[in-house]
Amino acid sequence: MNFRxxxxxxxxxxxVGLFLPIVFLPIIIALVAYxxxxxxxxxxxxxxxxxxxxxxxxxxxxLSNLGMFYLFLNKEKYHFASGIIVGTILYLPxxxxxxxx
Numbered sequence: 001m002n003f004r005x006x007x008x009x010x011x012x013x014x015x016v017g018l019f020l021p022i023v024f025l026p027i028i029i030a031l032v033a034y035x036x037x038x039x040x041x042x043x044x045x046x047x048x049x050x051x052x053x054x055x056x057x058x059x060x061x062x063l064s065n066l067g068m069f070y071l072f073l074n075k076e077k078y079h080f081a082s083g084i085i086v087g088t089i090l091y092l093p094x095x096x097x098x099x100x101x
Contacts, residue, residue, distance in 0.1 A: 017087015
C-alpha cells in the first residue's frame with residue numbers, strides 16, 4: 001500500500017477498522033457469557049483483569065473487521081478496504097502484549 005496516495009476513503013476505512021471491534025466487544029462478551037453460562041459482569045471482570053482472556057476476546061472482536069473488509073472488497077471499494085486492514089493491523093501490538101505479558 002502506498003501511503004502517498006492516502007485519501008478520505010482510506011481514513012474512513014481506518015476509523016471503521018478501529019471502532020468496529022470496540023462496538024463488537026461487548027456483544028462478543030455477552031455471547032460468550034450466554035453460551036458458557038456466565039453472567040456478563042463475571043466475564044467482563046475476567047476480561048478486564050486477565051490478560052489471557054483479554055487477548056482472546058479482543059481477537060474475536062477484531063474478526064468483525066473481516067466482514068466489513070469483504071463487504072467493501074466485493075463492492076470494489078479498495079481504498080476503504082485497505083483502510084480497514086490498516087486499522088486491524090494497529091490492534092496487533094495490543095493483542096501481542098496482552099498475550100505474552
